[in-house]
Amino acid sequence: MSGDKIIIFDTTLRDGEQSPGASMNMQEKFRLAQQLVKLNVDVIEAGFPIASKGDFDCVKNIADHIRDVRVAGLCRCNKKDIDVAWDALKNGEDPRIHAFLATSDIHLKYKLKKTREQILELAVASIKHAAKYTSNIEFSAEDATRSDLDFVCKVFEAVIDAGATTVNFPDTTGYAMPDEHAAQIKYLMGKIPNIDKAILSVHCHNDLGLAVANSLAAVKAGARQVECTINGIGERAGNTAMEEFVMAVRTRADLMDVHTKVVTEQIHTASRLVSTITGMFVQPNKAIVGANAFLHESGVHQDGVLKERTTYEIINPSDIGLSKGNIVLGKHSGRHALK
Numbered sequence: 001m002s003g004d005k006i007i008i009f010d011t012t013l014r015d016g017e018q019s020p021g022a023s024m025n026m027q028e029k030f031r032l033a034q035q036l037v038k039l040n041v042d043v044i045e046a047g048f049p050i051a052s053k054g055d056f057d058c059v060k061n062i063a064d065h066i067r068d069v070r071v072a073g074l075c076r077c078n079k080k081d082i083d084v085a086w087d088a089l090k091n092g093e094d095p096r097i098h099a100f101l102a103t104s105d106i107h108l109k110y111k112l113k114k115t116r117e118q119i120l121e122l123a124v125a126s127i128k129h130a131a132k133y134t135s136n137i138e139f140s141a142e143d144a145t146r147s148d149l150d151f152v153c154k155v156f157e158a159v160i161d162a163g164a165t166t167v168n169f170p171d172t173t174g175y176a177m178p179d180e181h182a183a184q185i186k187y188l189m190g191k192i193p194n195i196d197k198a199i200l201s202v203h204c205h206n207d208l209g210l211a212v213a214n215s216l217a218a219v220k221a222g223a224r225q226v227e228c229t230i231n232g233i234g235e236r237a238g239n240t241a242m243e244e245f246v247m248a249v250r251t252r253a254d255l256m257d258v259h260t261k262v263v264t265e266q267i268h269t270a271s272r273l274v275s276t277i278t279g280m281f282v283q284p285n286k287a288i289v290g291a292n293a294f295l296h297e298s299g300v301h302q303d304g305v306l307k308e309r310t311t312y313e314i315i316n317p318s319d320i321g322l323s324k325g326n327i328v329l330g331k332h333s334g335r336h337a338l339k
């Protein structure tokens with residue numbers, strides 16, 4: 001495998017569950033967590049412990065019983081949230097506290113009604129508090145892509161000094177474009193003096209259909225953790241689809257020069273499980289996991305694939321755990337396929 005490893009932070013159980021109509025019960029979340037371990041993701045974000053008693057119990061159940069993966073819990077930047085998150089997480093294997101605070105002026109002015117100085121203070125105090133429990137701490141600058149970049153740099157530098165070991169730069173509203181997102185990551189890498197002491201992460205939303213493209217661009221620019229969900233479920237138009245990101249990195253290793261530790265043969269099973277549990281089925285033409293993703297209907301394509309699969313397939317279906325045939329007989333099929 002070439003280049004650096006990209007940390008896959010799966011948030012299907014947290015951001016994914018925020019998809020309208022996708023709520024999951026404790027058993028369903030646990031089953032999905034077991035499948036995420038089979039996929040070999042690096043971090044599972046299991047929920048937002050302070051959000052409800054149910055959410056707390058789900059995170060605790062996963063942290064208590066799931067092994068071979070780091071379990072993360074989300075919290076706002078205040079002591080109570082952090083204490084409750086740690087209480088849910090503490091029995092996990094190297095559990096991660098994930099604290100977030102908005103940095104954009106629009107969120108500061110209308111949502112938080114705080115000044116930049118107050119935000120900086122609150123972020124540092126919260127990370128220092130979390131550091132009493134663990135050194136596995138992630139800080140997210142909510143709405144980072146619409147924030148003043150120099151302010152984000154200042155906050156990231158301060159929280160790394162306070163003990164954050166991952167700093168996440170979320171495109172909370174799905175507003176960024178790939179070249180812009182890459183430039184933002186490059187700017188942070190060049191400007192934050194202690195960035196070598198933390199992993200720079202991205203968390204993209206798909207409002208403009210660019211979550212996967214933005215994540216790939218960010219990785220090329222130096223990001224080393226990608227937050228994503230199975231089938232791309234999540235708030236509004238969803239998050240970076242893990243299967244698309246992982247298979248793009250693998251298929252275009254020649255351009256990406258990074259790798260993930262995901263066991264891709266488990267992708268199809270994971271996708272089906274998420275669809276079944278949430279009732280959110282992927283559209284047939286969805287990349288990688290759609291029902292038609294590996295089907296060839298036109299006679300010319302079928303003839304090619306039967307002679308040599310790679311004429312029209314850039315991914316071997318078995319790489320994502322599919323074993324069935326890839327030819328469908330339709331009105332565009334030819335004699336060769338019929339035979």
Ligand SMILES: [Zn+2]
Pocket residue numbers: 015172203205234235239
């Ligand atoms: Zn999100």
